[in-house]
Amino acid sequence: MGLWDIAVNNLKRRKGKALLIIIGIALGIATVVALFSLITAMNDKVNKDLERLGTKVVLIPQTEKMSLSYGGIVVAQDVAFDIKPMPENVLSLLEANAQELNIEYILQKNVQVVDVNGRLNLLVGMNINNEFAVKPWLKVKGSFAGEEKQIILGSTIARQMAKGPGDTVLINNQELVISGILEETGQEEDNIILVPLALFEKLAGDNRPTLIEIYLTSNADVGNNLNKLRALLPDVKVITTKEMMEARKEVIERFENFAILVSVIVFVILVLIVVTTMLGAVNERTKEIGVFRAFGFRKKDIIHVISLEAALACTLGGLLGYILGIFTAKGVAPMLDYELSIGWNPVLGILMLILAIMIGLIASWFPANKAAELDPQEALRYL
Amino acid sequence: MSFITVNNVSKIYEAGNKVYALENVSLTVDEGEFVAIMGPSGSGKSTLLSILGVLNPPTTGTVIVDDINVFDLSNEKQADFRREYLGFVFQQFQLIPYLTAVENVMLPLAVTPMSKKDKFLQAEKALEKVGLGQKLHRLPHQLSGGEQGRVAIARAIVNQPPIILADEPTGSLDSATGLEIIQLFKELNKGGHTILMVTHNVENRKHVQRTIFIRDGKIVS
Ligand SMILES: Nc1ncnc2c1ncn2[C@@H]1O[C@H](COP(=O)(O)OP(=O)(O)OP(=O)(O)O)[C@@H](O)[C@H]1O
Numbered sequence A: 001m002g003l004w005d006i007a008v009n010n011l012k013r014r015k016g017k018a019l020l021i022i023i024g025i026a027l028g029i030a031t032v033v034a035l036f037s038l039i040t041a042m043n044d045k046v047n048k049d050l051e052r053l054g055t056k057v058v059l060i061p062q063t064e065k066m067s068l069s070y071g072g073i074v075v076a077q078d079v080a081f082d083i084k085p086m087p088e089n090v091l092s093l094l095e096a097n098a099q100e101l102n103i104e105y106i107l108q109k110n111v112q113v114v115d116v117n118g119r120l121n122l123l124v125g126m127n128i129n130n131e132f133a134v135k136p137w138l139k140v141k142g143s144f145a146g147e148e149k150q151i152i153l154g155s156t157i158a159r160q161m162a163k164g165p166g167d168t169v170l171i172n173n174q175e176l177v178i179s180g181i182l183e184e185t186g187q188e189e190d191n192i193i194l195v196p197l198a199l200f201e202k203l204a205g206d207n208r209p210t211l212i213e214i215y216l217t218s219n220a221d222v223g224n225n226l227n228k229l230r231a232l233l234p235d236v237k238v239i240t241t242k243e244m245m246e247a248r249k250e251v252i253e254r255f256e257n258f259a260i261l262v263s264v265i266v267f268v269i270l271v272l273i274v275v276t277t278m279l280g281a282v283n284e285r286t287k288e289i290g291v292f293r294a295f296g297f298r299k300k301d302i303i304h305v306i307s308l309e310a311a312l313a314c315t316l317g318g319l320l321g322y323i324l325g326i327f328t329a330k331g332v333a334p335m336l337d338y339e340l341s342i343g344w345n346p347v348l349g350i351l352m353l354i355l356a357i358m359i360g361l362i363a364s365w366f367p368a369n370k371a372a373e374l375d376p377q378e379a380l381r382y383l
Numbered sequence B: 001m002s003f004i005t006v007n008n009v010s011k012i013y014e015a016g017n018k019v020y021a022l023e024n025v026s027l028t029v030d031e032g033e034f035v036a037i038m039g040p041s042g043s044g045k046s047t048l049l050s051i052l053g054v055l056n057p058p059t060t061g062t063v064i065v066d067d068i069n070v071f072d073l074s075n076e077k078q079a080d081f082r083r084e085y086l087g088f089v090f091q092q093f094q095l096i097p098y099l100t101a102v103e104n105v106m107l108p109l110a111v112t113p114m115s116k117k118d119k120f121l122q123a124e125k126a127l128e129k130v131g132l133g134q135k136l137h138r139l140p141h142q143l144s145g146g147e148q149g150r151v152a153i154a155r156a157i158v159n160q161p162p163i164i165l166a167d168e169p170t171g172s173l174d175s176a177t178g179l180e181i182i183q184l185f186k187e188l189n190k191g192g193h194t195i196l197m198v199t200h201n202v203e204n205r206k207h208v209q210r211t212i213f214i215r216d217g218k219i220v221s
């Protein structure tokens, strides 16, 4: 029998005393485990989607002065109107090499700053049907007015102008009927006016693409294809964005920050719970500690026993918490919108055990030292 | 030089108003003696015993055991000294409730470098010596008062200390059981242990070689 046996037997035979610690740690760790399991699953899901949906590439003219932003790029500098169009042959070159470059979609975008009801706004001409096919999360309130006449306002612009479907706007002094309003995306689509390419040409007097979005097939070797693209189109800037996924990743990141915050709070609360419980236990065991001292335990032996007990109880709590947390995550996952698969993550498990042991050791430091400093005579005087 | 020498020891407790628990107490005890300490409640018996047990430093004076000035030792060395020289039997025995009889007896060996098996054998031997070889794995609450006393004595002798300090070991027992415990102490004394025992029971005087009387913190005879 040694210090270990004393600690184990105390926990084993006085279960009630350690129960608060074990339950507290289990619940706290379960919360942390559930949150991080969900986050891991979400990240996995996004990465999988990223693979499935392929990579988006944006081609823009080689230009320095730009500032209004669309397509992940800056389009006009302090409302500099002069947006350079793409070289003439880009579209045909892309179409000719689509197979070799693993291109799935080519989306031409014509962009110009126009006067809308006396204000400057970004007019974007595009193949609207293709755009909506590629970006299924875009939703329109209003009716389709036929491919040529469609004018769709971004939600921010619509709100600023207080316009809805059916209202008219003046674009470059031409009166036009709004056919739809985009639902808020939280992205750059909120700040543009979408029109079909033909209408764009009528309004802006130009049919040359300002930028081209390309979607690569999911099996494409992105780096290799980008190099080929750059070689093929030396006068064009080639940028990849993974904007949709990035938006989702950003949400996950925010969730992750939240989880870290929760974990820190949980950690502090658990330390406090363990400190108070252990202090109570030490006070209750004053006599017992006096007996230990009388039988030759050194101060460090007392500290050893008390911290060992706390660490053991916390380890047990951590283990239970991990199991509980995974099951909680498995239960909660289907309620979230993702097809999440929650797994038994051994790294997380080990991390949580380390965390639990750390809580035990940190929290028992003060009570253990207090126990060691108890005057053994004082402890035994009311015999 | 005597085995135990208490030299002009005073103890003043300063919790609120001063309590003179011991005043200029001097005494010597030879190796192998069985000494009773008697006196009215509050006279300072437990205080004297705790000072002899190196659990409580005197305000002034010295305690020398086997040529060691015990209160000159560092805190850790005092712990080692207690383990080597002293065995305690407390009033109400103070067994650890979550340890079995044999585990309680092994307690003084917990921090000694020794194999588990040897510790167990040594504890078993001590329990056999006090006649409790059959109830090794009972928890304290599963034992009678007399049996608890025997476990407490086994615990006090397990590391074979030369000195046993007992504070009213029979106080909570009926007279027959108390007598059994006193007989056990007599046997241990015959085996070579020096024993100092605080007791209220005048009957016990006839079993010991010497009785020290204390009143108001002073030795009266
Ligand atoms: N830690 C302490 N702090 C303050 N006063 C104390 C302390 N320990 C003992 N005393 C006081 O010192 C005096 C002697 O106490 P002690 O416990 O030695 O008496 P005792 O002879 O053992 O009494 P009893 O027979 O009741 O056990 C008492 O007045 C007691 O109140």
Ligand SMILES: [Mg+2]
Residues within 6 Å of the ligand: B045, B046, B047, B167
């Ligand atoms: Mg007393």
